[in-house]
Amino acid sequence: MREKQIVTIGCELASDNVNLVSFRSKSSLLDFDIVLFRPEISDFFSYGTEYFQGKPSLSDTQSFQLREYCEHWRRELKEAVLAGKTAFVFLPELTSVYIDTGERTYSGTGRNQKTTRHVTEYSNYSSIPADLKPVVANGSEMKLASSVAPPLAAFWNEFREMFTYHVLLAMDKTSTAIVTRTGDKPVGGILRSKASVGSLVLLPDIDFSPDDFFAEENEELIWTEKAETFASRFVAAVIQLDKELRAESDITNEPAWASSDAYLMAPERALRAELMAAELAVERAQKTKEELAEQLRVEGRLRSLLFEKGKPLEEAIIEGLRKLGFTAEPFKDGGSEFDVVFESPEGRLIGEAEGKDNKAVNVDKQRQLQMNIHEDLQRDSVVAPAKPVLFGNAHRLSSLDQRGEPFTEKCVTAALTMNTALVFTPDLFLAVQNHVECQDDDFAAACRQAILSTIGRVTFPTPVTREPTQTTEREASDA
Incomplete structure (x- = not known):
């Protein structure tokens, strides 16, 4: 008999017999027999996230990603149960955030224009295909509902000490399986499919990663024997519960012949x-x-200026320069190859790009850049030396607020003697972002002039200030 295929999302077990899938995955659940799902969304926002009415207010990108993945899992869980699978959903703390609806309203004109950003409330429970109306309440004293089936009773009795509830649920008595010790408030239940033998089993939360499940070995965390023992017991228990839930179902999966047009x-x-x-x-x-997703990806390519190296960084630099009004292209002719040749009415320039993972950009690229200038000048069509520009993305793997100086002292000194402009690519990104936002031709011209006239590190002009974007809430039903 084929082994049951088990998948976990949002939790992990120390077992080789379980498939681990990230919440940020678009995997199908139809490939599996049993699903263990825990909706945890805290990694969609981080330190520095803005707050609105005391809750995280996600950026456009964060909002899009969170909603996309939550809707994916909501759909996948629903289809899995409809296809006869058993999905166990562990109910963690309710994480409520505000997401961007994409709607904007504007007031005022010109520099005094105000933008209002509309948001709506959203939570990790939006990924569950059931209208649970969760209410925050924390506790560990629970019991089985009086009408609960024996299969769940056996499972519950084996693991009851590990469960903690974080929410009270809106469920009818026929679906309620676990209640609070006092007051009989629903905290877990079983929602059976009316069209298949599938079930959505809602359970209070379990800590799948307690400290004693891990040990350090060679500076890496490994599973302990206790973690492996628990995983083995838990997997066996969910397989048995899945088997007994299916046996209890009154539904017979419709055979293919019965669904033909004749009937x-x-x-x-x-x-x-x-x-x-x-x-x-x-x-x-x-x-x-x-x-739209492809257009969004294309428009977001300029963010490569913040973190990329090599060809992706070169391509982003070219795109950014074009946004500021330069004509810009990579150059390759015979033995000569330049990362970018760019020009505008103000002048002609040649650039080299360098990305560094965890250090400042050093003087090495300056020599290559000077060779490029001389090679370019030897071409018949060139009558004057181009302005050399070194584009550097230093400490590219760190957030901007944690980066040191982008160019070494020796690199800066060499730039002063070689008439070279030094452009920190995140600075270029911010200049392009500001120009795209304000569409100010004078600002773009000032940015071009800054690169052309600067020897050493380029400081881009300050854009025209606008009124800050305001945030307002819309009805949650709009989500």
């Missing part, structure tokens, strides 16, 4: 036609979504 009821034919139309609409919407 369709008249209302079914009409509903199938409506369903096909709805599926076509979904396909069109999905295509539109994919096109």
Whole structure:
């Protein structure tokens, strides 16, 4: 008999018999028999995230990502249960945030224009395909509901000491399986599919990563024997519970022959036609979504100026320079190859790019840059030396507020003697971001002039200030 395929999302077990999938994955759950799901979304926001009405207010990008993954898992869990799978959902603390709706309203004009950003409340429970209406409440004193089935009772009795509840749920009595010791408030339950043997089993939370599950070996964390023992017991228990839940189901999966057109009821034919139309609409919407996602990816390529190296950094520099009004291209002709040649009415320049993981950009690239200037000048079509520009992305793996000086002292000294402009690529990104935001031709010209006229590190001009974006809340139903 084939072994049960088990997958975990948002939690991990010390077992080789369990597949681990990231919450930030688009994996299908139809490949598995049993799902262990724990909706944890804290990594979608971090230190520095803005707050609104006491809760994290996510950026446009964070909002898009969180909503996309939550909707993916909500859909996957629903389809898995409909396909006859058993999904165990562990209910962690309710994490409520504000996400961007994409809607903006504007007031005022010109420099005094105010932008209002509309947000709506969203939570990790949005990834669960059930309207649970969770209310925050923490405790560990629980019991089984009086009508609970024996299979869950055996599972509960084995692991009850590990469970903690963080929310009270809105569930009817037929679905409620676990309640608070006092007051009989629902904290867990079983939602059975009406069309298959699948079940959505809602359970209070478990700490799958206590300290005694880990040990350090050769500066790496490894699972302890205790973790492996727990995983073995837990996997065996969920397989047994899955088996018994299926056996209790009154549903028989419809055989293929019974669903042929010969046995369709008249209302079914009409509903199938409506369903096909709805599926076509979904396909069109999905295509539109994919096109918008690709446009979003293209527009976001300039962020490579913040963290990339090599060809991706060179491509982002070229795109950024074009945004500021330069004509910019990589150059390759015979033995000569330059990262970028760019010009505008103000002058002509040649650039070299260098990205460093954890250190400042040193003087090495200056020699290559000077050789490029001389090679370029030897071409018949060039009548004057181009301005040399060194683009550096130093300490690229660190956040901007944690980076040191981008160019070494020797690199700065050499730039002064070689008439070289030094451009820290995150500075270029911020200048381009400001220009795209304000669409000010005078600001773009000032940025071009700053690169052309500077010897040493380039300081870009300060953009015209606008009124800060305000945040307002919309109704949660808009989410």
